[in-house]
Amino acid sequence: xxxxxxxxxxxxxxxDSDRPVNALLKAQIQHLRDAERNLPxxxxxxxxxxxxxxxGEAADYxxxxxxxxxxxxxxxxxxxxxxxxxxxxxxxRPSRKGARxxxxxxxxxxxxxxxx
Amino acid sequence: MPTGLDSLKHIVVLxxxxxxxxxxLGSLTAVDPRIDGITDQLSNPDTTGGVVTxxxxxxxxxxxxxxxxxxxxxxDLQIFGGDTSPNRVANMQGxxxxxxxxxxxxxxxxxxxxxFAQSQLPVLxxxxxxxxxxxxxxxxxxxxxxxxxxxxxxGTSFGRVDMNPIYVNxxxxxxxxxxxxxxxKHTAKVYYYDTTSSTMEVANLLQxxxxxxxxxxxxxxxxxxxxxxxxxxxxxxxxxxxxxxGEEVANDQHxxxxxxxxxxxxxSVYSAIKQNATLWxxxxxxxxxxxxxxxxxxxxxxACTPDQFTASANDTxxxxxxxxxxxxxxxPAILISPWIPKGTVVDGRxxxxxxxxxxxxxxxxGDYSPRSPREKSADVFIEPNGPAVxxxxxxxxxAAMRNDCPDFDV
Numbered sequence: 001x002x003x004x005x006x007x008x009x010x011x012x013x014x015x016d017s018d019r020p021v022n023a024l025l026k027a028q029i030q031h032l033r034d035a036e037r038n039l040p041x042x043x044x045x046x047x048x049x050x051x052x053x054x055x056g057e058a059a060d061y062x063x064x065x066x067x068x069x070x071x072x073x074x075x076x077x078x079x080x081x082x083x084x085x086x087x088x089x090x091x092x093r094p095s096r097k098g099a100r101x102x103x104x105x106x107x108x109x110x111x112x113x114x115x116x
Numbered sequence: 117m118p119t120g121l122d123s124l125k126h127i128v129v130l131x132x133x134x135x136x137x138x139x140x141l142g143s144l145t146a147v148d149p150r151i152d153g154i155t156d157q158l159s160n161p162d163t164t165g166g167v168v169t170x171x172x173x174x175x176x177x178x179x180x181x182x183x184x185x186x187x188x189x190x191x192d193l194q195i196f197g198g199d200t201s202p203n204r205v206a207n208m209q210g211x212x213x214x215x216x217x218x219x220x221x222x223x224x225x226x227x228x229x230x231x232f233a234q235s236q237l238p239v240l241x242x243x244x245x246x247x248x249x250x251x252x253x254x255x256x257x258x259x260x261x262x263x264x265x266x267x268x269x270x271g272t273s274f275g276r277v278d279m280n281p282i283y284v285n286x287x288x289x290x291x292x293x294x295x296x297x298x299x300x301k302h303t304a305k306v307y308y309y310d311t312t313s314s315t316m317e318v319a320n321l322l323q324x325x326x327x328x329x330x331x332x333x334x335x336x337x338x339x340x341x342x343x344x345x346x347x348x349x350x351x352x353x354x355x356x357x358x359x360x361x362g363e364e365v366a367n368d369q370h371x372x373x374x375x376x377x378x379x380x381x382x383x384s385v386y387s388a389i390k391q392n393a394t395l396w397x398x399x400x401x402x403x404x405x406x407x408x409x410x411x412x413x414x415x416x417x418x419a420c421t422p423d424q425f426t427a428s429a430n431d432t433x434x435x436x437x438x439x440x441x442x443x444x445x446x447x448p449a450i451l452i453s454p455w456i457p458k459g460t461v462v463d464g465r466x467x468x469x470x471x472x473x474x475x476x477x478x479x480x481x482g483d484y485s486p487r488s489p490r491e492k493s494a495d496v497f498i499e500p501n502g503p504a505v506x507x508x509x510x511x512x513x514x515a516a517m518r519n520d521c522p523d524f525d526v
Contacts, residue, residue: 001519001520001521001522001523002520002522002523003522003523003524003525004238004239004242004383004522004523004524004525005238005524005525006238006239006379006380006383006524006525006526007238007376007379008376008380009176009365009374009376009377009380011363011365013177014176014177014356014365014374014376014377015356015363015365016356017355017356017357017358019356019372022183022370023183023187023260023279024133024260024261024279024316024354024370025354025355026279027261027262027279027280027316028314028316028318028354030280030281031281031316031318031319032314032318034281034318034319035318035319035322035323038323055355055356055357055366056355056356056357056358058355059312059313059355059356059357059358060312060357062311062312062313062314062355063311063312063314065314066311066312066314066315066322067311069322069323069326070311070326073326073327
């Protein structure tokens with residue numbers, strides 16, 4: 001079995017987070033901007049994407065929106081789960097004339113997103 | 117039944133960025149003449165009428181700046197050399213002219229013809245010589261990243277030839293939904309490098325189904341614990357950025373990102389699979405590039421089955437509409453498995469990124485409809501496992517698994 005040496009890049013010279021964003025990152029930013037518009041308000045950033053000029057700035061924005069998309073979906077899934085649980089509990093409860101349809105208000109378990 | 121196909125449980129696709137076949141693997145013709153790379157017969161004219169030949173002077177970084185144009189009109193110039201007549205024929209004579217248009221610098225424009233010496237790319241060239249290298253794997257569209265990557269996920273770009281978001285409004289499902297909704301159910305994942313790099317598939321997959329995604333760290337964990345999905349698609353790191361673990365250098369190999377960082381990344385993916393013996397014998401890894409990035413290649417893209425869409429002349433920006441009836445420029449593609457004979461060169465067959473969903477679908481699901489015309493006509497790089505397997509087409513053809521596959525010191 002042959003062991004092949006893989007030369008490492010010189011990180012100091014290779015890394016340049018101030019490099020201007022290329023067309024690919026510009027497109028990715030635009031796609032995330034569009035996706036962000038579909039998120040509930042509390043998950044949206046207040047970043048003006050036309051001002052993003054460098055890879056470092058792009059990376060910050062991309063991380064914020066990617067995280068927000070995941071959080072929004074997790075919150076929605078938790079909400080769906082809670083709705084199903086409530087419905088199941090209601091269906092299982094014996095019918096009793098005059099009984100209250102539901103218990104007291106419960107504390108929400110929904111994971112809150114970041115407000116910006 | 118062929119042993120390799122019988123053992124195959126996982127298919128992994130790693131899609132890198134923006135390098136042509138000749139640029140990355142063209143040097144290998146000198147090692148193995150069956151590989152269709154650089155010869156002394158190749159050239160492009162520059163804007164002074166001078167003849168520019170390919171030279172092994174490519175550098176890891178700092179050479180292809182600005183990023184060579186690879187949008188539809190520029191690629192049209194690269195392929196047809198500026199001929200816009202109705203009966204034009206591809207000649208691959210417009211690469212230097214196209215790069216000149218960006219800086220009006222004759223000397224700089226010639227760098228688009230540079231390629232890497234074999235010794236500069238020990239990972240990619242070793243994998244090409246050790247496993248199966250494809251002589252005819254083309255980008256799906258003569259255009260940029262997003263529409264080409266769409267072909268890898270959907271088997272079509274839904275009529276797009278540009279970088280704008282592609283919203284799925286046709287009955288062609290992405291390959292992940294096909295798998296996870298199948299009966300019996302399969303598993304599939306898109307691994308982006310990290311949250312900061314994220315994915316190029318935002319408009320549909322990330323926005324609507326973020327649960328399909330994992331990070332590269334999760335891929336490494338899934339490999340070591342034996343929890344890799346049936347199908348995995350890996351995206352590299354698209355940007356230089358800081359992370360919790362320190363500075364992350366872009367490893368997508370998109371110009372002007374560092375080539376060696378990408379080499380290391382490819383080796384890391386390969387090693388993660390190989391280090392788990394059970395996984396290694398049951399996995400095939402495809403390393404492929406999304407498009408050529410405006411960099412020279414000598415093979416004329418062939419015609420193909422038209423998709424059911426047409427991009428208007430306004431959308432192409434090239435003065436004429438496009439019926440998705442011709443492939444883009446050739447890119448590097450290597451299929452890796454211990455069941456592939458060393459030194460396999462896949463010749464005489466044409467592949468493009470529609471071959472990815474076509475292969476995954478046929479291997480895991482068999483017959484499936486609806487699929488785009490382009491995907492239906494795309495060749496598959498792994499044969500569906502069954503009694504009718506054609507031995508001449510089966511790349512995982514060894515009767516016994518190899519134990520001489522290389523290791524990388526990652």
